[in-house]
Amino acid sequence: MSQFKINVNGSEHSVDVAPDMPLLWVLRDVLDLTGSKFGCGIGACGACTVLLDGSEQQSCQIPVSAVGHRKVTTIEGLSKDGNHPLQRAWIEHDVPQCGYCQAGQIMAGAALLKKNPHPTDADIDDVFASHICRCGTYQRIREAIKAAAGVAK
Amino acid sequence: MRHLPTHSRSNQGGGGGGKVSNRLDISRRSFIQIVGGVGASLALASFSSLACADLGGAKAAKLKKGVVFAPNAFVKVDPDGLVTVSIIAPDAGQGSRTSLAMLVAEELDVDWHNIRVTQAPTDSAVYGNQGIGGSHTIVSLYQELREIGAATRAMLIAAAAKTWEVDPTTLKTAKGHVISADGKKSVAYGDLTAMAATMPLPTVKAELKKSEAFNLIGKGATRVDNPDVVTGRAKYGLDVKVPGMVYAVVARTPAFGASIKSFDDSATKKVPGVLEVVQIPSGVAVVGTNTWAALSGRQALKIDWEMGSNADLNSAKITEAMKAAVEPHPDMPAGSKSVEASLQFPYLAHATMEPLNAVADVQEGRCTIWTGSQQPTGHQKDVAGLLKIPVEQVTLNVMLLGGGFGRRLYDEYIIDAVNVSKAIKKPVKLMWTREDDMKHDNYRPACFCSFRGAVDGSGNPVGWSHQAIQAGMGGRPSINYDIANASNKGHTVRIGVPTGPWRSVENTLFNVANECFIDELAHASGKDPFEFRRALLKDDRLRKVLEVAAEKSDWSKPLPAGHGRGIACFHGYGSYAAHVIELSIEGNKIRLHKATCVVDCGIAVNPKGVEAQMQGACTDGLSTALRAEITIDKGGVVQDSWTDYRWMTLDAMPKVEVTILQGGDSPGGMGEVGYPSVAPAVANAVFAATGKRVRKFPIKVEELV
Numbered sequence: 001m002s003q004f005k006i007n008v009n010g011s012e013h014s015v016d017v018a019p020d021m022p023l024l025w026v027l028r029d030v031l032d033l034t035g036s037k038f039g040c041g042i043g044a045c046g047a048c049t050v051l052l053d054g055s056e057q058q059s060c061q062i063p064v065s066a067v068g069h070r071k072v073t074t075i076e077g078l079s080k081d082g083n084h085p086l087q088r089a090w091i092e093h094d095v096p097q098c099g100y101c102q103a104g105q106i107m108a109g110a111a112l113l114k115k116n117p118h119p120t121d122a123d124i125d126d127v128f129a130s131h132i133c134r135c136g137t138y139q140r141i142r143e144a145i146k147a148a149a150g151v152a153k
Numbered sequence: 154m155r156h157l158p159t160h161s162r163s164n165q166g167g168g169g170g171g172k173v174s175n176r177l178d179i180s181r182r183s184f185i186q187i188v189g190g191v192g193a194s195l196a197l198a199s200f201s202s203l204a205c206a207d208l209g210g211a212k213a214a215k216l217k218k219g220v221v222f223a224p225n226a227f228v229k230v231d232p233d234g235l236v237t238v239s240i241i242a243p244d245a246g247q248g249s250r251t252s253l254a255m256l257v258a259e260e261l262d263v264d265w266h267n268i269r270v271t272q273a274p275t276d277s278a279v280y281g282n283q284g285i286g287g288s289h290t291i292v293s294l295y296q297e298l299r300e301i302g303a304a305t306r307a308m309l310i311a312a313a314a315k316t317w318e319v320d321p322t323t324l325k326t327a328k329g330h331v332i333s334a335d336g337k338k339s340v341a342y343g344d345l346t347a348m349a350a351t352m353p354l355p356t357v358k359a360e361l362k363k364s365e366a367f368n369l370i371g372k373g374a375t376r377v378d379n380p381d382v383v384t385g386r387a388k389y390g391l392d393v394k395v396p397g398m399v400y401a402v403v404a405r406t407p408a409f410g411a412s413i414k415s416f417d418d419s420a421t422k423k424v425p426g427v428l429e430v431v432q433i434p435s436g437v438a439v440v441g442t443n444t445w446a447a448l449s450g451r452q453a454l455k456i457d458w459e460m461g462s463n464a465d466l467n468s469a470k471i472t473e474a475m476k477a478a479v480e481p482h483p484d485m486p487a488g489s490k491s492v493e494a495s496l497q498f499p500y501l502a503h504a505t506m507e508p509l510n511a512v513a514d515v516q517e518g519r520c521t522i523w524t525g526s527q528q529p530t531g532h533q534k535d536v537a538g539l540l541k542i543p544v545e546q547v548t549l550n551v552m553l554l555g556g557g558f559g560r561r562l563y564d565e566y567i568i569d570a571v572n573v574s575k576a577i578k579k580p581v582k583l584m585w586t587r588e589d590d591m592k593h594d595n596y597r598p599a600c601f602c603s604f605r606g607a608v609d610g611s612g613n614p615v616g617w618s619h620q621a622i623q624a625g626m627g628g629r630p631s632i633n634y635d636i637a638n639a640s641n642k643g644h645t646v647r648i649g650v651p652t653g654p655w656r657s658v659e660n661t662l663f664n665v666a667n668e669c670f671i672d673e674l675a676h677a678s679g680k681d682p683f684e685f686r687r688a689l690l691k692d693d694r695l696r697k698v699l700e701v702a703a704e705k706s707d708w709s710k711p712l713p714a715g716h717g718r719g720i721a722c723f724h725g726y727g728s729y730a731a732h733v734i735e736l737s738i739e740g741n742k743i744r745l746h747k748a749t750c751v752v753d754c755g756i757a758v759n760p761k762g763v764e765a766q767m768q769g770a771c772t773d774g775l776s777t778a779l780r781a782e783i784t785i786d787k788g789g790v791v792q793d794s795w796t797d798y799r800w801m802t803l804d805a806m807p808k809v810e811v812t813i814l815q816g817g818d819s820p821g822g823m824g825e826v827g828y829p830s831v832a833p834a835v836a837n838a839v840f841a842a843t844g845k846r847v848r849k850f851p852i853k854v855e856e857l858v
């Protein structure tokens with residue numbers, strides 16, 4: 001075990017864990033931030049997606065020792081009151097079915113809109129080709145992103 | 154071919170897992186008890202996790218002091234006027250927590266934003282059987298939950314009548330208020346709770362609304378769990394943490410029927426955070442202070458396996474066994490043109506997005522479970538049986554399910570957690586990894602369908618013989634088309650691969666095969682596949698969805714070269730569906746352009762939910778038509794994860810257009826009806842584009858004939 005300092009959702013946390021422990025399990029098991037989900041652990045589904053300095057990162061694919069000073073944002077920290085344009089669009093468009101993949105989808109969408117506030121269908125395809133929704137909410141994901149893009153800063 | 158060894162687990166699983174048609178019965182007796190005998194004293198169980206469709210709604214509760222009116226085990230009205238509905242059906246994404254609450258809210262006349270839902274405790278004495286399967290949730294609770302809402306409303310009216318000293322039959326309700334006959338006086342439900350709690354329980358059933366008066370049913374509501382899902386607050390089984398809890402994963406058999414000869418855990422025990430290693434019936438459990446420690450410890454285990462009787466089993470042998478079970482087809486009428494075809498289907502995994510897991514805390518004489526289960530009452534019984542304790546001593550808390558599709562009708566993962574907790578005397582969260590889940594499912598059976606049919610000189614079908622040979626499960630096909638002397642047979646070969654119900658069960662095979670072969674008969678008769686079907690369909694509602702699908706997809710309009718449209722339909726679970734898929738083929742790549750989906754489920758309680766089910770089932774249909782398959786080698790499953798069990802992703806999806814028709818005045822099931830006509834519409838579209846037929850799923854262009 002080793003000590004690591006990581007910044008999650010704006011707060012500094014000190015964790016004493018194995019250096020190879022993926023960020024996902026630090027978030028879920030140690031910091032009790034269970035919004036980021038485990039879906040495969042091998043970078044194949046996107047359920048664990050968080051932001052690392054604002055960019056999309058599969059948290060199952062980065063060991064805690066590699067996070068360094070970069071700022072981690074999870075679904076819990078995406079907005080104060082759940083008011084991020086994507087969160088509001090997700091509710092309005094009734095995107096979730098089982099909901100399990102949706103934190104990852106929203107975080108990927110947030111990273112996309114940050115880089116590219118008015119994504120085309122092809123831009124959306126590029127990002128979401130690596131995100132699985134087993135319930136098949138794809139149509140509404142696309143609609144919600146487009147709706148949010150209309151209001152995202 | 155019966156020589157292939159049978160795996161002992163066969164189709165049983167646990168918790169009556171094989172029973173798909175379990176109804177959510179609140180028996181007549183228990184309903185009357187609920188309405189007429191339990192009394193206002195019956196407190197509802199835990200309200201700690203309330204969900205509400207409005208963002209921030211759950212915390213907006215002012216918690217005004219006063220009497221809570223809880224006339225039955227399903228509804229309570231608190232002094233704020235907020236109404237909490239207890240949901241007895243687990244929600245695996247089908248939206249039961251939303252649609253069931255709508256039924257109560259409708260008859261109670263409460264605004265949707267004042268509705269909260271909570272998951273009911275698992276208690277068959279109060280709620281009857283709690284489970285989801287066979288698309289029965291809305292169908293079986295449509296009447297009962299409205300009656301419960303209406304009975305609660307009647308008591309609130311009685312309370313107002315008493316306060317105002319008027320005849321209750323003169324009073325009306327709207328938006329959470331009781332209103333006087335002249336409309337001049339109005340009192341909020343929240344201000345009536347104390348008086349309502351003293352009212353006698355109704356002994357006769359209150360009258361239900363006519364459908365013209367519905368405010369919610371048929372109009373739609375957004376999901377009650379959305380605000381929690383989009384903020385990460387929603388709690389699935391895997392998100393549960395209880396004091397003193399440890400984490401476990403199990404090293405499982407590489408082949409079905411394999412067993413442990415011996416294992417060496419010396420390296421495992423050196424992994425930091427590993428606490429214990431225990432052998433349980435399903436394998437070797439590694440327990441750690443966190444998930445990663447348990448996973449790392451499992452990685453370091455050395456297990457010597459006895460591979461067992463399935464060690465040589467592979468997909469080729471299974472296919473051979475299925476083909477060998479085909480019997481000669483009957484002769485077709487003399488002078489007719491006969492057509493033969495076969496279709497081969499792979500095993501499919503459920504692959505729920507949330508891998509299987511459970512938290513179990515076994516203590517002396519009792520046990521508490523937190524998990525996602527499709528059969529809470531059945532699984533509670535299984536745990537009681539395993540621990541040899543009374544069922545009342547097993548508390549099973551139903552969390553949100555990260556997908557079900559039939560997988561969580563079984564409870565091996567719960568049993569694993571109980572076994573480990575019992576062995577180590579601590580609460581434990583037991584998780585299956587994606588790979589565990591992929592390799593140890595109860596799979597949709599592989600199947601081989603063999604057909605012979607015939608058309609006469611005027612292009613009318615005059616013969617039909619279908620033999621469906623499943624590697625597991627069972628059942629016999631039937632057809633929706635009017636063909637004289639149609640023969641439909643089902644056989645099962647017993648193979649050592651465990652099988653179980655998968656969204657729409659045998660219809661994933663039989664209807665898909667039928668709809669492909671009827672297309673071949675249409676082609677043989679020289680007729681348009683839509684017109685050919687339309688002329689032969691026996692059921693008016695089925696014909697209607699087919700016609701609307703043709704119309705919405707511009708069926709008769711010409712397509713560019715290389716494009717093709719395919720059509721198919723399905724009737725089951727009290728509902729009707731039809732699909733048209735438009736695609737094109739470039740080289741060996743199939744590109745999907747448009748999916749036209751039409752459903753008639755009678756009353757669509759929540760049209761948004763119905764549309765979501767159709768979109769989801771369409772995605773499943775496309776995924777299994779084009780991508781996903783489970784294959785067997787050396788007695789075990791070849792696929793590991795999403796990398797080789799490939800599902801649709803957003804970039805590959807066509808535009809999905811859903812049309813909802815109302816062809817009846819009661820709700821039909823929606824969980825499964827949207828699946829069985831998707832894959833055949835794809836296969837038929839492939840034929841339209843290439844002139845070549847699909848003989849094997851998933852479809853590969855290079856395998857067309």
Ligand code: FES
Pocket residue numbers: 037038039040041042043044045046047048049058059060061
């Ligand atoms: S859990 Fe990280 S990509 Fe699947």
Ligand code: FES
Pocket residue numbers: 096097098099100101102132133134135136137246506555556
């Ligand atoms: S909503 Fe269930 S996996 Fe996406």
